[in-house]
Structure formats: structure tokens, C-alpha cells
């Protein structure tokens with residue numbers, strides 16, 4: 549394929565170096581004449597392991613040229629990759645001045661060709677940018693609509709500076725958002741031969757994935773550093789602890805706990821977080837990120853309350869009270885906190901939890917609930933139907949399959965707020981469904 553690459557910085561230069569290896573012919577474009585000259589003389593404009601050799605070989609083989617002539621690059625290619633910088637505005641939104649200018653100039657060149665052209669956004673932008681901002685600019689400049697010999701794709705770049713050539717050849721996955729169907733096929737062809745899953749999704753999702761990856765990586769670093777600082781203050785080697793920690797690929801380094809849903813609770817997580825914060829305080833170690841975990845968790849419970857309260861004060865059927873399904877342990881359950889807040893604000897409440905029977909509660913669990921919701925026995929219903937009898941709104945913390953069947957059958961036309969993400973409830977016809985994070 550013939551590919552033009554706009555922006556010869558870290559991302560663009562790696563594309564220029566690596567795409568010829570996949571058999572493509574590449575035209576690099578930049579407004580900086582020095583970068584153009586460097587590429588044409590077989591040198592890399594950025595420092596990266598292995599990049600100089602690849603650029604030199606591609607230029608020698610006639611597979612890579614650089615230019616400042618946008619029109620020539622577009623007319624000589626079928627795909628244009630946009631990897632110009634998106635630095636932060638003063639309020640930290642990405643500055644799109646360079647992206648807008650490049651899209652406009654590519655569009656104007658496309659107007660001069662009759663064959664199909666695919667424009668690919670690689671710069672990091674906020675969710676919605678490609679569809680809401682780039683589509684109109686491109687369509688206006690190109691004089692044709694996306695879908696009419698024109699494709700528009702968002703393809704996030706996951707490479708890490710320092711190992712970007714290796715990362716290009718071994719991507720964790722290739723994520724493609726496309727405004728039109730043809731865009732996916734074009735990208736599959738362009739990346740043919742690379743390992744890793746090829747994921748087709750919307751531009752908005754692809755844009756979000758890229759953002760979240762960087763935020764998650766930052767969060768991991770902060771976690772390791774804050775944890776390591778406290779451990780060192782305790783006379784321990786933070787690296788040794790984290791090495792063993794990372795060997796748990798079932799619960800720690802895994803998708804566990806990474807599905808958006810309701811707040812954490814139960815007899816362990818809040819207690820251990822509080823204990824670790826106390827340890828850090830005793831050792832005078834500042835851990836601002838870990839120190840905000842409990843506030844963040846409470847904010848999530850408040851968000852659920854706001855969602856419920858949006859329609860005014862109603863009679864609410866709450867499914868699930870224990871901190872997770874299949875147990876009657878209500879200690880530090882976020883659903884108890886939510887129930888208390890609803891009661892305190894004057895909501896009517898009927899609760900169903902298959903595993904919670906007031907008469908069978910014992911010990912600390914009984915003490916806890918006697919203190920938090922002393923009249924729980926009057927609110928608890930024996931059957932899902934009983935909880936739904938007068939309900940004007942249904943909130944699902946968790947519910948077993950039988951309870952969910954009853955909800956689906958009995959809640960036609962009712963607003964159902966799902967804190968857990970049950971696929972059967974979500975797809976049930978006739979329910980006014982809303983998820984807490986979806």
C-alpha cells in the first residue's frame with residue numbers, strides 16, 4: 549500500500565521506519581524542513597533503538613521519502629496517517645490546532661483525486677473528537693462524505709518511547725475505530741502480518757481506550773511508588789514485596805476488579821485500606837493517591853444515590869444488601885450505606901436479598917446491622933415479588949437469576965438502575981434501564 553504519514557515526531561518517525569518493512573511505500577510529511585531533510589538522507593529525526601537502520605534501509609530501497617508537499621503526498625498515497633502533536637491547552641484539553649490544519653490540508657488534496665482515500669487519526673484526542681470535530685472538517689475540505697470514496701479511522705498508538713520499534717512489531721492489540729465500514733478492512737490490510745488481536749470498535753471507544761491506558765499506567769506507577777515508600781519506612785524492600793504481588797495473575801495483575809460497577813465494601817477492603825493509611829501516617833509517609841481511595845468510594849455511592857434521587861423521592865425496591873452476592877455479610881456493605889442514605893432522605897424502601905434473613909444473623913454482622921438499620925426486619929421482603937409490590941423505582945445491587953426473572957417480568961415501564969451490569973436485565977424489553985457506569 550502507499551501511505552503518507554503526517555508529523556515526523558516520535559510516533560510518525562516509527563511508522564515511517566516500520567511500515568516499509570510490512571511491504572508498504574511511505575511518504576513522510578512535516579512542516580519542519582530539518583526533519584524532512586533528515587529522513588531523505590536516511591537518518592531518523594528521533595532517537596529510538598533500531599530506528600536509524602530501518603530508515604536508512606527503507607530510503608535506500610526507495611520505500612521511504614519525506615516531503616513538505618501535502619498535495620503530492622496525498623495524491624501519491626491511499627492512506628494518510630495523522631500523528632502531529634496534540635499538546636495540552638492551559639485547561640489540559642488537547643490542543644487540536646495542528647490536527648485541524650493537517651486534516652483540512654489533506655481534505656483539500658483529496659478533493660483533487662477521484663479514488664478512495666483513508667484518513668487515520670493517530671494523535672491522542674478526547675473521546676468524540678474524530679466523529680464530532682474531524683468528520684465535518686474533513687468532509688468540507690474534501691468535498692465528499694465519509695463513505696463516498698473516503699474513510700475516516702481512529703487508530704490509537706500504544707508504543708512506548710525507548711522501545712517503540714519493538715512495540716510496533718509486537719503490539720498488545722490493534723484497536724481500530726472507524727466512521728465507515730471500509731476503514732476497518734483498509735487497516736486490517738495495512739497491518740497484515742503483525743501479531744496481536746485486531747479489535748473493531750467505534751472511534752469514541754478507541755479514543756477512550758487510549759486515554760485510559762495512559763491513566764491506568766500512571767495509576768500503576770503511583771500505586772507501586774506509594775506502596776514502596778511505606779514499605780521502605782517499615783524496613784522492607786518494596787521491590788521484593790511487589791515482585792511477589794505481581795506473581796498473582798488471578799487477582800492482582802488480571803482483569804479482576806476492573807469491571808465498572810458499584811463501590812467496594814465488606815469486612816476486608818475498607819478495613820485494610822484504613823489500616824494501611826494509618827501505617828503510612830505513623831511512618832510520616834505521604835500517600836495522596838491511596839489516601840483518596842475511601843473518598844473516591846464514597847463519591848461512587850453518592851453518585852448512585854443521585855441517580856436514584858433524580859426523579860424525586862420514590863418508593864424504591866432494592867435488590868441485594870450484603871456486600872456481595874451469596875453471603876449474608878453486611879459489614880461495611882456499600883449497599884447498606886446506600887440504603888441508610890435513602891432512608892435518611894425519606895425514600896420508601898423494600899429490600900430483597902436471598903441470603904439475608906434477620907432471624908439468622910449472628911455476632912458482629914448482627915451488631916453492625918442493628919446499629920446501621922435497626923428496623924431492617926420491617927424492610928426485608930421474603931420474595932422478590934413482595935419487594936416489587938409498591939415499587940416506583942428498582943435498584944439492583946445484586947440479584948440471583950430467579951430474582952432477575954421476576955424483575956424482568958414485573959418491571960415493565962419502570963426505571964431500573966443496575967449497579968452490577970446484568971446482561972439479561974440490560975437487554976430486557978420494556979424496562980427503563982440505566983447502569984451506574986454504562
Ligand SMILES: NC(=O)c1ccc[n+]([C@@H]2O[C@H](COP(=O)([O-])OP(=O)(O)OC[C@H]3O[C@@H](n4cnc5c(N)ncnc54)[C@H](O)[C@@H]3O)[C@@H](O)[C@H]2O)c1
Nearest residue numbers: 555556557558559578579631632633634646671672705709
Ligand atoms: N510519543 C509517544 O510515545 C506517543 C505515544 C502514543 C501516542 N502519542 C500521541 O501521538 C501524537 C504525536 O506525538 P509525538 O510524540 O510523535 O509528537 P512530536 O511532537 O514528537 O511530533 C509531532 C510532529 O508533528 C509535526 N507537525 C506539526 N504540525 C504539522 C503539520 N501541519 N503538518 C505536518 N507536520 C506537522 C511537528 O513538526 C512534529 O515533527 C500526539 O497526539 C501524542 O499524544 C505519542
